[in-house]
Amino acid sequence: MGQVTPLVMGPIAIAAAPGGLASPRNLAMVVALACSTSFLTLFSHPVDLLVVSPGGYTARDFVRVGAGLTLVCMLTLLAGVWLLPGG
Numbered sequence: 001m002g003q004v005t006p007l008v009m010g011p012i013a014i015a016a017a018p019g020g021l022a023s024p025r026n027l028a029m030v031v032a033l034a035c036s037t038s039f040l041t042l043f044s045h046p047v048d049l050l051v052v053s054p055g056g057y058t059a060r061d062f063v064r065v066g067a068g069l070t071l072v073c074m075l076t077l078l079a080g081v082w083l084l085p086g087g
Contacts, residue, residue, distance in 0.1 A: 006035045026081045037073040039066030 013027040038044035042052055042062045051057065 006031055009035070023084075026084055029084070030077060030081060033073070033077050037070055037077075039069045039073075041066070 009031045010028060013031045014024045016022075017024040017027045040063055042048045042057070042059055048062070
């Protein structure tokens with residue numbers, strides 16, 4: 001899942017950049033970082049599935065912790081794209 005999404009979305013974002021008056025470099029960074037922030041589900045990475053049973057975790061635990069972490073990553077990404085020169 002994590003490898004295919006940037007492969008598909010990267011060219012789409014880069015092609016859409018001139019129409020939206022955005023930098024292709026910034027949109028490529030957004031796609032790359034957004035595809036690596038899948039914290040809300042326990043199926044996002046094989047390691048998550050390995051620790052669910054021994055740790056006694058539930059899907060609710062991933063959503064509770066992942067929502068805050070996703071929000072922090074999103075705000076950091078938006079601030080970074082805003083500060084990055086759009087060339």
